[in-house]
Amino acid sequence: MTIPTLTDMRSAHDLIRPYVRRTPVRVSSYLNELTGAELFFKCENFQEPGAFKVRGAANAVFGLDEAQAAKGVATHSSGNHASCLSYAAMLRGIPCNVVMPRTAPQAKKDTVRRYGGVITECEPSTSSREETFAKVQAETGGDFVHPYNDPRVIAGQATCSAELLEQTDGVDAVIAPIGGGGMVSGTCLTVSNLAPETAIYAAEPEQADDAYRSFKAGHIIADDAPKTIADGLLVPLKENTWHFVSNHVTDIFTASEQEIIDAMKLTWKHLRVVMEPSSAVPLATILKNPDVFKGKRVGVIITGGNVDLDKLPWI
Amino acid sequence: MTIPTLTDMRSAHDLIRPYVRRTPVRVSSYLNELTGAELFFKCENFQEPGAFKVRGAANAVFGLDEAQAAKGVATHSSGNHASCLSYAAMLRGIPCNVVMPRTAPQAKKDTVRRYGGVITECEPSTSSREETFAKVQAETGGDFVHPYNDPRVIAGQATCSAELLEQTDGVDAVIAPIGGGGMVSGTCLTVSNLAPETAIYAAEPEQADDAYRSFKAGHIIADDAPKTIADGLLVPLKENTWHFVSNHVTDIFTASEQEIIDAMKLTWKHLRVVMEPSSAVPLATILKNPDVFKGKRVGVIITGGNVDLDKLPWI
Numbered sequence: 001m002t003i004p005t006l007t008d009m010r011s012a013h014d015l016i017r018p019y020v021r022r023t024p025v026r027v028s029s030y031l032n033e034l035t036g037a038e039l040f041f042k043c044e045n046f047q048e049p050g051a052f053k054v055r056g057a058a059n060a061v062f063g064l065d066e067a068q069a070a071k072g073v074a075t076h077s078s079g080n081h082a083s084c085l086s087y088a089a090m091l092r093g094i095p096c097n098v099v100m101p102r103t104a105p106q107a108k109k110d111t112v113r114r115y116g117g118v119i120t121e122c123e124p125s126t127s128s129r130e131e132t133f134a135k136v137q138a139e140t141g142g143d144f145v146h147p148y149n150d151p152r153v154i155a156g157q158a159t160c161s162a163e164l165l166e167q168t169d170g171v172d173a174v175i176a177p178i179g180g181g182g183m184v185s186g187t188c189l190t191v192s193n194l195a196p197e198t199a200i201y202a203a204e205p206e207q208a209d210d211a212y213r214s215f216k217a218g219h220i221i222a223d224d225a226p227k228t229i230a231d232g233l234l235v236p237l238k239e240n241t242w243h244f245v246s247n248h249v250t251d252i253f254t255a256s257e258q259e260i261i262d263a264m265k266l267t268w269k270h271l272r273v274v275m276e277p278s279s280a281v282p283l284a285t286i287l288k289n290p291d292v293f294k295g296k297r298v299g300v301i302i303t304g305g306n307v308d309l310d311k312l313p314w315i
Numbered sequence: 316m317t318i319p320t321l322t323d324m325r326s327a328h329d330l331i332r333p334y335v336r337r338t339p340v341r342v343s344s345y346l347n348e349l350t351g352a353e354l355f356f357k358c359e360n361f362q363e364p365g366a367f368k369v370r371g372a373a374n375a376v377f378g379l380d381e382a383q384a385a386k387g388v389a390t391h392s393s394g395n396h397a398s399c400l401s402y403a404a405m406l407r408g409i410p411c412n413v414v415m416p417r418t419a420p421q422a423k424k425d426t427v428r429r430y431g432g433v434i435t436e437c438e439p440s441t442s443s444r445e446e447t448f449a450k451v452q453a454e455t456g457g458d459f460v461h462p463y464n465d466p467r468v469i470a471g472q473a474t475c476s477a478e479l480l481e482q483t484d485g486v487d488a489v490i491a492p493i494g495g496g497g498m499v500s501g502t503c504l505t506v507s508n509l510a511p512e513t514a515i516y517a518a519e520p521e522q523a524d525d526a527y528r529s530f531k532a533g534h535i536i537a538d539d540a541p542k543t544i545a546d547g548l549l550v551p552l553k554e555n556t557w558h559f560v561s562n563h564v565t566d567i568f569t570a571s572e573q574e575i576i577d578a579m580k581l582t583w584k585h586l587r588v589v590m591e592p593s594s595a596v597p598l599a600t601i602l603k604n605p606d607v608f609k610g611k612r613v614g615v616i617i618t619g620g621n622v623d624l625d626k627l628p629w630i
Contacts, residue, residue, distance in 0.1 A: 024339045029363050045587045048344050265624060272360045272620035274587040305587035309580060315630060 001239045006193045008155035009186075013162060016058040019091050020159075021047055025167045025299075030270045035286050036294040040171060041267075042164045045275045045305025049087040049115070051080035052160055052183055052303050056153030060145040061088040063152055069094045074142030076122075076133045078104040079232055080304050081147035086117030097142050099133045107308060148182030149238035157186030164299045165195055173293065175282040176301035178202035178211045178252065179233035181241030183303055188248035199250040201292075203281040205230045206254045211237055215245060215252045229257055229313055232278035232304060251292075255284035261313045263287060267302075276304045277313065316554045321508045323470035324501075328477060331373040334406050335474075336362055340482045340614075345585045350601050351609040355486060356582075357479045360590045360620025364402040364430070366395035367475055367498055367618050371468030375460040376403040378467055384409045389457030391437075391448045393419040394547055395619050396462035401432030412457050414448045422623060463497030464553035472501030479614045480510055488608065490597040491616040493517035493526045493567065494548035496556030498618055503563035514565040516607075518596040520545045521569045526552055530560060530567045544572055544628055547593035547619060566607075570599035576628045578602060582617075591619045592628065 026041045044052035061073060072095030075085050082098045089096035096117045100109065101124035112119055122132035137144060145153065160183070161174060174191055178184045184202045191198050204212050208226035214237055222236035237245060255263070264280035267273065279302045286293050286300070341356045359367035376388060387410030390400050397413045404411035411432045415424065416439035427434055437447035452459060460468065475498070476489060489506055493499045499517045506513050519527050523541035529552055537551035552560060570578070579595035582588065594617045601608050601615070 026361065046341065050587060268589050268624055272365060272589040274583050274589060309583055309627075310630060312624075312627070312630075315625060315627075 056156030059156030374471030
C-alpha cells in the first residue's frame with residue numbers, strides 16, 4: 001500500500017496543468033432552492049475526454065521516465081479510465097494498450113481508438129481479463145496504470161478538489177460518487193489536509209452499495225455482479241482507496257435507480273450540462289437527505305459526461 | 316428608430332452585472348479538429364433562465380424609474396424572452412405580464428409562472444395577439460419590452476460579445492443564430508466598435524431564411540409561417556435590428572433541418588452542454604462552409620438551453 005500525500009497532489013497539479021482543464025464551477029438558483037443548500041457543481045464532464053479520470057491518467061503518463069515512456073502504458077477498463085489513459089498517452093505520444101471485454105459498448109471502443117489506444121479484447125470475466133492483461137503487459141512492457149488503486153492516479157484525482165476549494169473560497173461539504181473510490185480518495189487527500197473542517201460525503205447507487213456496506217462494516221466488501229444504470233460505479237474498493245474512505249469519509253449515502261434518473265434529468269434541465277448517470281448520484285442523495293445539507297455550501301463533483309445520447313434513461 | 320450605442324452597451328453591462336452571469340467560454344479539441352477552426356463557445360445556455368435574453372430583459376427592467384417599475388413590464392412571446400423577462404422582473408420584485416398563444420407548450424407557461432409572470436392567453440394569430448396585448452397593456456400600464464426591436468434589449472444582448480472578446484483576447488469572427496436579430500444586433504454593436512476587423516456572421520435555418528433573403532435583397536422580407544425545429548428563430552427582423560444586420564453583418568449562412576440536428580447532437584456529445592436546436596445552427600453552418608472558417612479563431616454564441624428533454628430530435 002502506497003498512500004499519496006499532499007505534496008504528491010501538488011506535484012501532480014504542476015505536472016498535469018498543461019494537459020488538463022481547470023473545469024468551471026456551475027451554480028443553479030433553482031437547484032439551490034430545491035435542496036435548501038448552496039450547491040457548487042465542479043464540471044469534470046467538461047474535460048476534453050469527458051471525465052475527471054484524465055487527471056490521474058495524465059499524472060501517471062507524464063510522470064514516466066523516458067525509458068518506461070517508450071514502452072507506454074497499459075490498463076484494463078471498459079469505461080472512462082480507458083479513454084482518458086489513451087488520451088493522455090496520445091498527448092505524450094506513447095503507446096497505450098487497453099484490455100476490454102469484447103462485450104463493451106462499441107462507442108467506448110471507438111473513443112479509445114480515436115485517441116490511439118490499442119484494444120485487446122477479453123471475455124467478460126475476471127479470469128479472462130487478468131489472463132489477457134498479463135499477456136499484453138508481458139508483450140508490450142507497458143506500465144500498468146490501475147483505474148483507481150494507483151497512488152499516482154489518486155494524487156491526480158486529488159487536484160480536482162484543490163481547484164474546487166480555490167474556486168469556491170471553501171465549502172462546508174464535498175460530495176462525489178463512489179465506485180472504486182479514486183475520486184473520493186483524491187478528495188479526501190486534498191480536503192482533509194487543506195480544509196479539515198469540511199465534511200466529505202460519498203454517494204452510491206443502492207444497487208451497487210458495496211462501498212456503503214464496507215464503510216458500515218469497517219472492512220472491504222465486494223458486490224457480486226452489481227447492476228445499476230450508474231455504470232461508472234460498479235467496481236469495488238481496493239486497499240489504497242479503502243485507506244482514504246475508512247479514515248476520512250464522513251458518511252456514505254445511497255440512492256435508488258429512479259432517484260438517480262430523476263436527479264440526472266433535473267441537472268440536464270436546470271444546469272444544462274450533459275452528465276452520466278454516475279454523476280447524478282450525489283444530487284440524488286442530497287435530495288434524499290435534505291437535513292444533512294440544508295443551509296450548507298456543498299461542492300458536488302460532476303465526474304463525467306460520456307453517455308449514449310440515443311438511449312437516455314428517462315425516455 | 317432608436318439605435319443604441321457603445322455607451323449604452325457599457326451602461327447596460329454595469330446595470331445588469333449583479334443579475335446576469337458572466338457565462339464561461341468552452342472549447343473542444345474534437346470540434347476544432349472537425350472544423351479546422353478554433354472555436355470558442357460562449358455558453359449563454361448557462362444563464363439561470365437558460366438564455367442570453369436575460370441580458371436585454373434585465374437591462375430593460377432595471378432601467379425603469381420607480382414610477383414605471385411599480386406598474387411593471389409587459390410583452391408578448393412564447394419563448395425565452397417571456398421567461399427571461401419574468402425572471403428579471405422577479406429579481407426586481409415588479410409585475411410582469413405576458414401574452415402567450417394558448418397553444419404554447421405547457422413547459423414554457425410553467426417556466427413563466429415559476430418566475431412570477433402573469434400569462435394572458437391569446438389565439439395563435441397576429442391579430443389576436445395584438446388585440447390581447449393592447450388590452451393587457453392598457454389595464455396594467457406595464458412598460459412594453461419587445462423581444463428584440465427594443466434598443467434597451469439590443470444594448471443588453473450586446474454585453475455578451477463584450478465578455479466574449481475579453482475572455483478570448485479577440486477572435487477573427489463571431490457567429491450567432493438569427494431570428495429577430497436581437498443577439499446579432501448586439502454583437503454588431505459591440506464588435507463593430509471594439510473589434511472592427513472581426514467578421515460577424517449570422518446563421519439561420521433554411522426553412523426560416525427570411526434574414527438571409529432580406530440580407531441578399533437589401534430590405535426586410537418576412538417569412539410566411541416558417542416551420543423549423545429551431546423554434547427560437549421564427550420571427551422576422553424589425554427596423555432596429557435591420558439597421559445592424561444590413562450595416563455590419565459580413566454574411567448570413569443557412570443550414571437544413573438535418574444539419575441542425577446533427578450539429579446539436581455533436582455539441583451535446585463533445586462539448587457536453589444542453590442547448591436548443593436554435594443554438595446549433597451556427598456550428599451547422601461552420602461545418603457546411605469550412606473554407607470560410609478554416610484556420611480562424613471563431614466565437615460561437617450558444618444562445619439558449621431550454622429544450623424538451625423528453626422529445627429530442629435525433630431519437
